[in-house]
Amino acid sequence: MSESALATDRPAAVLVGLMKHQHSLHILMTRRAPHLATHAGQISFPGGKIETHDATPVDAALREAHEEVALKPDHVTILGSLSVLRSPAGFIVAPIVGMIGRDEGAQVMLSPDPAEVDDILLLPLDHMLDRQNYRRQIHERDGVARQTWVIDHPTHYIWGLSAAIIVELSDRLHIQGQKGTG
Numbered sequence: 001m002s003e004s005a006l007a008t009d010r011p012a013a014v015l016v017g018l019m020k021h022q023h024s025l026h027i028l029m030t031r032r033a034p035h036l037a038t039h040a041g042q043i044s045f046p047g048g049k050i051e052t053h054d055a056t057p058v059d060a061a062l063r064e065a066h067e068e069v070a071l072k073p074d075h076v077t078i079l080g081s082l083s084v085l086r087s088p089a090g091f092i093v094a095p096i097v098g099m100i101g102r103d104e105g106a107q108v109m110l111s112p113d114p115a116e117v118d119d120i121l122l123l124p125l126d127h128m129l130d131r132q133n134y135r136r137q138i139h140e141r142d143g144v145a146r147q148t149w150v151i152d153h154p155t156h157y158i159w160g161l162s163a164a165i166i167v168e169l170s171d172r173l174h175i176q177g178q179k180g181t182g
Helices: 003-008 059-070 125-130 160-181
Strands: 012-020 024-032 047-049 075-083 091-100 117-124 134-141 144-151
Touching: 012 059, 012 075, 012 160, 024 059, 024 125, 047 059, 047 134, 059 091, 059 117, 075 117, 091 160, 117 125, 134 160, 144 160
Parallel strands: 012 091
Antiparallel strands: 012 024, 012 047, 024 117, 075 091, 134 144
16 A cells, blocks of 8 residues: 555544344444435444544444434444455544344344434345345546445445445355354
8 A cells, every 4th residue: 555545544433333223133334424425325333533532442432323323322232343455535434243232132223313314224134144135336536447336235336445344244144054063
């Protein structure tokens, strides 16, 4: 990586939140507000830049989820993290995986911050982890063609970094499943 690329890299963290909804696991995502300067209208995980007062990427992911969708940090049990990814926009993103909900059956209230979030999405985890829904597609940014992941979904276009995080989550869960049956 060049020195100029390192100078623009900005640390960030996202919450890959899993929660029970309608008797099955779902993944928490958002549709970004249409007026935002970057990534407007895209499907993403709650998250953002790691601030100086964030002690860890976990703290940043939980703070951002609270700011964006009013998810209380004590309603999340951290399960681990996925590989750190570099976005074309210069963010170094740490995906933090957590289970949302303190008690079985307890209601978690979420509310989008209209300054950042257009809609809160709870997408069925089974669909999101099904590798038959994955494909690679070329996207162009600043005149540079990049191959990115896309997850086919009946109502949402999920691609890029968000899709790459889900693909890795699927890979990790698949490997864990194989270890458990061996």
